[in-house]
Amino acid sequence: MTIATARQVFRLPDLGEGLTEAEIIEWKVAVGDTVEIDQIVVDVETAKAVVEVPVPYAGTVMKLHADTGAVLAVGEPLIEVAANEPAPAAAPDIDPAAARYREEEQAGSGNVLIGYGTGHTSGRRKRRRSSRVPTSDKTAATRQTPDQHAADRQAADVRAVDRQAGGHQAVDVQDFGRDAAVPAPQSSSSSVEAEPSHPPRVISPLVRRVAREHGVDLAAIRPTGPRGVILRRDVEQAIADMRTPPVAPATPLRPSETTERIPLRGLRRAVADKLSRSRSEIPDATTWVDVDATRLLDAKNALQQARPDLGIGLLAMLARICVDGLRRFPELNSSVDTGRAEIVRYGHVNLGFAAQTDRGLVVPVVRDAHLMTTAQLAAELTRLTGLARSGGLPPQALTGGTFTLNNYGVFGVDGSTPIINHPEAALLGVGRIIDRPWVIDGAVTARKITQLSLTFDHRVCDGGTAGGFLRYVADCVENPAILLADA
Structure with missing residues (x-):
């Protein structure tokens, strides 16, 4: 197995020709994917053209710093990759979330000129999912159900939220994604949608702060995270609901009565x-x-x-x-x-x-x-x-x-x-x-x-x-x- 040892932040490179920003058109990878040096990870649109951006690092994708449609300035963080190294033989069951991370930029392939690759390879490589199953659990992994795989994936998302917030609250990561250590739920069809029987669970201090600043009652929020964890998007949705007064159902507007605002950016700008x-x-x-x-x-x-x-x-x-x-x-x-x-x-x-x-x-x-x-x-x-x-x-x-x-x-x-x-x-x-x-x-x-x-x-x-x-x-x-x- 491998463990992530260091995070490497790849920032939007200099686009040349006086271009200072670009819009995210399509991500080619997702959090958890394994990438190689020079692999195309995203398509961006500048004021000149749509170009492919290769990443100069190899490892596991830990974070995408912008959503599709977002506009980034040159130099802003684009993607975060954790380098993979073999785990010590004496500790085969170390969970990836327990590894120590540090955010730093390291030299990858060296040349990150946009639209021209980074100098080592060409073309797109097939995306590969990084393994999340310890060596000692290989036999059990072959019998995992799709629901168990989904639980593993949700656990990774929870750990990513905690890392993004920068919090230091202790979290028992063994409680997520390992069904053998978790009592079987009373109802298999209500693992996410059912109301939690315990007080609202919030891992990220950032989520708590946002809720406190906007007067949001965490107990009234329906969590969408794994195991009843309240995520930042849950709080933001609650804030939006507070600001939007209820509107009685109305007859749909005809096209001539609809007003649309289209951002003036990219090529159009x-x-x-x-x-x-x-x-x-x-x-x-x-x-x-x-x-x-x-x-x-x-x-x-x-x-x-x-x-x-x-x-x-x-x-x-x-x-x-x-x-x-x-x-x-x-x-x-x-x-x-x-x-x-x-x-x-x-x-x-x-x-x-x-x-x-x-x-x-x-x-x-x-x-x-x-x-x-x-x-x-x-x-x-x-x-x-x-x-x-x-x-x-x-x-x-x-x-x-x-x-x-x-x-x-x-x-x-x-x-x-x-x-x-x-x-x-x-x-x-x-x-x-x-x-x-x-x-x-x-x-x-x-x-x-x-x-x-x-x-x-x-x-x-x-x-x-x-x-x-x-x-x-x-x-x-x-x-x-x-x-x-x-x-």
Whole structure:
């Protein structure tokens, strides 16, 4: 058997990219589980993406410091692990709860960079339950019933509550989880729900203090802990019941009458902050034009038929056009440094593109797009889109953009006045492509028409430059052969 010898507290690591907090999305382990170095223990959501967090320690999980949905700051305790060591041969029946614990941080695998593992192993390991049966009881353990296993589990929870409160009240741990030392209950169906025959049993001094501060009568509380132990959640529920007056049954509200409050955090908060800053700092203006995209669609179809292996779609071709337009109108590939009162004009193009995911709108960035061919752009757009939809985008893939392309036509809308992705200086929006009447050589005919809209920072250029860029993009959409002039 093993005994826990030391507690190791793993704190939320530095997330990088200026991120200071993360929300707990899903725990992969529970109290009592055995974990190994580099095992993924939790998924967290930052303002950039959902990432997996590996633990740098091996041992038994003693405590999860945050519930699902909680928001932790970098450096706050995340999970507590007790290292396991072989028990002395002379004392095979030592109960794990009798071992001495001390809270300290020790070096594990060393590297706890979020989203990249800790350097020893990769992938997820199967969760394993730590043994709670002494060596001398192995024969009896094979005959344990599910109820006896549940009692063992409840006993561990009681000991965890006592340790969490920091109390020093003596507790006979032999009274929990070992049915051989406990008289059989009078009724097997009322071990938890029946009212205790003894005074209220409270192990944790913290529970007593909370009850005393809020005037809660412990004798009136129905315990939910094992063997009639009153837990902290029981006291908190009693406090909530005291504050909530009884309400007579009423007819359920219709959806239109229901008010819901949704916390603004994580990705939604990051988007809100960026868009609010864009609106408050950037004096933007929008210009748009209707264009005939028939030839662009024809070129796309021809490429897909001739080279289906390249996977070139409409977004890749629009990206190629934007990059070429920015080469001709570099004023729009810039940002404004308000602190130094300077316009920063970039020599590279990091092209961001809006991608809708289950978590909301994200803008992955294709770095050095100006060095890529159309086929390379298509491959990178496909890769980043897949990562965005799976929640696997690393933080650095969402920063550093110099210009954004937004194909909002996929939502079935014709036009928009998009908000600039701060701190960039411009954003091109593309509406849906539909059949419309169009005049060619004096004759009305049906063509594939779309609307292009350009929102730009009026501090970096005037309407003439913005109009010139938009007109060039429109000309390339109507006649993609223009791109071959400087290819």
